[in-house]
Amino acid sequence: MTTTRSPSGARRPAHTDVAVVGGGVIGCFVAREVLAARPTASVTVIDKDLVAGGATRRSAGLHFPRGASAAVRAMAAESQLRLTALAATRPDLPVHPLPMTVVAAAGTRLDETYLREARLRPAVGAPHPLIQLPAGTAGWAVDGCHYADVPALTLALMAELRPRVPVRESVTVTRLDPAVDRTRLTLSTGETLEADHTVLAPGPWLGHPAWRDLVAPIGARVKKIVALHVERAPGPDDGVVVFHEEDAFLLPYHHRGHWLFSYTCTEWDVDPERLDTALTGADLAAARDVLGRYAPHLVEHAVSGRVFCDAYHPDGPQVRPLTPTGRLVFTGAAGGSGYRLAPSLALRTVRLLEPDPEPEPASASAPDAVGAAPSDAFAPSVRKDPT
Numbered sequence: 050m051t052t053t054r055s056p057s058g059a060r061r062p063a064h065t066d067v068a069v070v071g072g073g074v075i076g077c078f079v080a081r082e083v084l085a086a087r088p089t090a091s092v093t094v095i096d097k098d099l100v101a102g103g104a105t106r107r108s109a110g111l112h113f114p115r116g117a118s119a120a121v122r123a124m125a126a127e128s129q130l131r132l133t134a135l136a137a138t139r140p141d142l143p144v145h146p147l148p149m150t151v152v153a154a155a156g157t158r159l160d161e162t163y164l165r166e167a168r169l170r171p172a173v174g175a176p177h178p179l180i181q182l183p184a185g186t187a188g189w190a191v192d193g194c195h196y197a198d199v200p201a202l203t204l205a206l207m208a209e210l211r212p213r214v215p216v217r218e219s220v221t222v223t224r225l226d227p228a229v230d231r232t233r234l235t236l237s238t239g240e241t242l243e244a245d246h247t248v249l250a251p252g253p254w255l256g257h258p259a260w261r262d263l264v265a266p267i268g269a270r271v272k273k274i275v276a277l278h279v280e281r282a283p284g285p286d287d288g289v290v291v292f293h294e295e296d297a298f299l300l301p302y303h304h305r306g307h308w309l310f311s312y313t314c315t316e317w318d319v320d321p322e323r324l325d326t327a328l329t330g331a332d333l334a335a336a337r338d339v340l341g342r343y344a345p346h347l348v349e350h351a352v353s354g355r356v357f358c359d360a361y362h363p364d365g366p367q368v369r370p371l372t373p374t375g376r377l378v379f380t381g382a383a384g385g386s387g388y389r390l391a392p393s394l395a396l397r398t399v400r401l402l403e404p405d406p407e408p409e410p411a412s413a414s415a416p417d418a419v420g421a422a423p424s425d426a427f428a429p430s431v432r433k434d435p436t
């Protein structure tokens with residue numbers, strides 16, 4: 050980004066067609082998708098930390114073909130297609146297909162949660178010698194699962210973008226001033242950047258003073274996430290086991306040489322700036338309690354882990370214009386699924402920047418959530434459905 054001078058010599062703010070605030074996995078996919086839609090656009094990514102240093106850095110990286118609502122299932126299906134295609138064309142990327150078993154109470158209608166592509170079928174035997182199925186539960190085999198080293202993937206994709214996309218790391222956006230046709234971003238370096246379109250992909254930093262008041266009406270909240278590291282080496286053919294009722298999973302973390310156990314922590318309204326990322330005794334006890342129901346022999350090996358947080362919304366992930374003209378857009382609140390839903394969120398974010406064929410007069414009320422009607426022109430050349 051350069052600051053330009055007017056004929057009189059006065060400094061003018063630099064300009065970009067699209068500013069992406071947040072260089073996590075979602076911001077990275079948004080930047081890619083903007084360029085796929087409009088290859089000549091100037092795009093700038095800004096992050097107050099290093100790229101992939103936020104929630105993305107701690108992501109367990111599991112993708113499974115399911116969704117709690119029809120909207121999330123549609124996003125999961127869309128993302129699965131794109132992530133699978135990406136991994137097929139780029140075998141160097143850290144995306145690893147895995148066998149998967151879901152353990153649930155007998156008679157649970159898993160077909161209401163899982164995608165058709167999952168090809169749910171009764172599993173043969175226990176999912177792993179160390180796992181005991183409690184009475185009244187059964188296992189189902191599932192297709193279409195993988196896990197990724199999300200920070201490594203994000204860094205690899207961002208490296209690919211860098212020749213075309215200025216990436217401003219360790220640069221905080223301290224202030225946002227939205228106007229009708231652009232947004233002015235004030236940066237911690239003292240520079241200003243004017244962007245025709247600004248995409249806010251702040252992960253759990255919903256409360257940053259630069260946008261707290263703009264984002265608050267969305268109604269998203271931030272929840273702590275904890276996963277334990279189980280210090281036992283997984284076998285090469287081990288797959289992930291999902292415990293349906295507990296919304297927990299045991300993932301063979303082949304690339305790190307241990308298992309990862311994720312369970313549902315219920316600590317709400319944490320602040321990513323203040324959150325202590327050290328595992329507490331309470332975290333350990335709560336996670337071990339769930340793990341012990343299925344894999345008691347692993348409990349003593351569950352000695353460390355990863356702690357952070359993510360933004361959640363009761364209606365699922367959000368892609369929302371924050372201004373009547375839609376030139377400032379929020380994307381995220383992916384509720385602990387921001388890796389697996391990132392490609393779909395990015396697609397929907399770019400669609401929101403597309404021209405409305407029959408533009409309606411600007412209204413003060415923002416359209417609702419994911420897939421909301423486009424509200425302002427992005428560029429005439431934007432494709433409807435990037436392939």
Ligand SMILES: Cc1cc2nc3c(=O)[nH]c(=O)nc-3n(C[C@H](O)[C@H](O)[C@H](O)COP(=O)(O)OP(=O)(O)OC[C@H]3O[C@@H](n4cnc5c(N)ncnc54)[C@H](O)[C@@H]3O)c2cc1C
Pocket residue numbers: 070071072073074075076077095096097098099100101102103104105106107108109110111112220221222223250251252253254257259274275276355356357358359381382383384385386387388389390
């Ligand atoms: C322990 C854990 C396990 C998880 N497991 C899974 C999983 O198995 N599968 C899955 O799909 N998802 C998982 N998730 C969720 C997933 O990691 C997140 O949803 C996803 O990383 C969010 O990406 P993001 O880009 O929105 O946010 P982030 O990665 O947090 O990126 C936001 C960025 O914004 C930057 N930023 C904030 N404020 C400013 C500012 N003022 N100026 C400039 N930059 C700013 C931050 O520095 C940060 O880098 C997990 C999350 C955690 C914490």
